[in-house]
Amino acid sequence: MQxxxxxxxxxxxxxxxxxxxxxxxxxxxxxAHKRRKDRAETKKASDPLLSFKRSKTNTERIIKCNAWExxxxxxxxxxxxxxxxxxxxxxxxxxxxNREFSKFIQRLNYEVHGEKKAKLQxxxxxxxxxxxxxxxxxxxFNLPFxxxxxxxxxxxxxxxxxxxxxxxxxxYLSKYMVKGGEVGRLKGRKRYFTSKKVLRPVVIKDYFIAxxxxxxxxxxxxYKKSFKIDFIGDIDFYIYLLQNKERILDFDLDxxxxxxxxxxxxxxxxxxxx
Numbered sequence: 001m002q003x004x005x006x007x008x009x010x011x012x013x014x015x016x017x018x019x020x021x022x023x024x025x026x027x028x029x030x031x032a033h034k035r036r037k038d039r040a041e042t043k044k045a046s047d048p049l050l051s052f053k054r055s056k057t058n059t060e061r062i063i064k065c066n067a068w069e070x071x072x073x074x075x076x077x078x079x080x081x082x083x084x085x086x087x088x089x090x091x092x093x094x095x096x097x098n099r100e101f102s103k104f105i106q107r108l109n110y111e112v113h114g115e116k117k118a119k120l121q122x123x124x125x126x127x128x129x130x131x132x133x134x135x136x137x138x139x140x141f142n143l144p145f146x147x148x149x150x151x152x153x154x155x156x157x158x159x160x161x162x163x164x165x166x167x168x169x170x171x172y173l174s175k176y177m178v179k180g181g182e183v184g185r186l187k188g189r190k191r192y193f194t195s196k197k198v199l200r201p202v203v204i205k206d207y208f209i210a211x212x213x214x215x216x217x218x219x220x221x222x223y224k225k226s227f228k229i230d231f232i233g234d235i236d237f238y239i240y241l242l243q244n245k246e247r248i249l250d251f252d253l254d255x256x257x258x259x260x261x262x263x264x265x266x267x268x269x270x271x272x273x274x
Contacts, residue, residue: 014206
């Protein structure tokens with residue numbers, strides 16, 4: 001008799017990214033060791049398009065976790081800003097470019113905060129121009145107004161501007177993210193990079209908590225989709241968008257759900273203390 005490789009009950013999880021809540025329901029739950037074995041046996045060649053889509057999803061979720069989530073000493077929310085950095089020289093070596101970028105971040109941190117401790121939070125991507133030159137496109141989540149970025153960079157042109165919509169933020173980086181032919185230049189590196197203390201999505205893998213969220217956030221439903229994936233089965237996927245300054249803990253959740261969610265949020269916040 002063939003070994004049963006999944007539990008007979010459904011499973012679920014939620015992913016909290018600021019005011020965006022993702023909810024997944026799975027038709028079956030696989031044993032972890034069996035799942036890894038099955039996937040290894042049927043592993044296919046890496047698909048650059050799928051890799052790009054995963055990177056795009058990750059960047060969008062990090063943006064939603066951090067945009068308008070950082071506050072100054074006066075209690076006011078920082079406006080996320082776009083920054084493009086270019087080299088006046090045709091620098092094509094990524095190691096050299098990354099060293100210059102790291103030095104820039106150190107100088108910028110010191111200029112803003114007057115100390116060497118890294119406090120600026122950001123997410124960025126590298127763009128390769130047709131001539132091979134490297135550009136950086138960065139979203140800063142807690143950068144105050146500053147006029148001398150050009151001098152602090154010191155390697156070429158800069159373009160700095162604020163943004164007021166989440167849609168504009170998520171579109172900005174994906175527009176420049178490496179998709180196909182140039183991905184070889186990023187071999188062994190991610191398509192995006194972040195500061196160490198950015199907020200990350202809070203993931204809770206629990207069917208009953210996911211069901212509690214589902215029951216409470218019906219009126220906040222933004223998107224839903226059902227699909228099927230090999231080795232996982234049927235999946236129901238929902239996106240909820242909270243309004244104004246709502247938080248997930250503002251809703252009438254079950255006590256156990258509330259405790260688990262609050263614990264995971266606090267754990268993530270603790271990692272990002274400056």
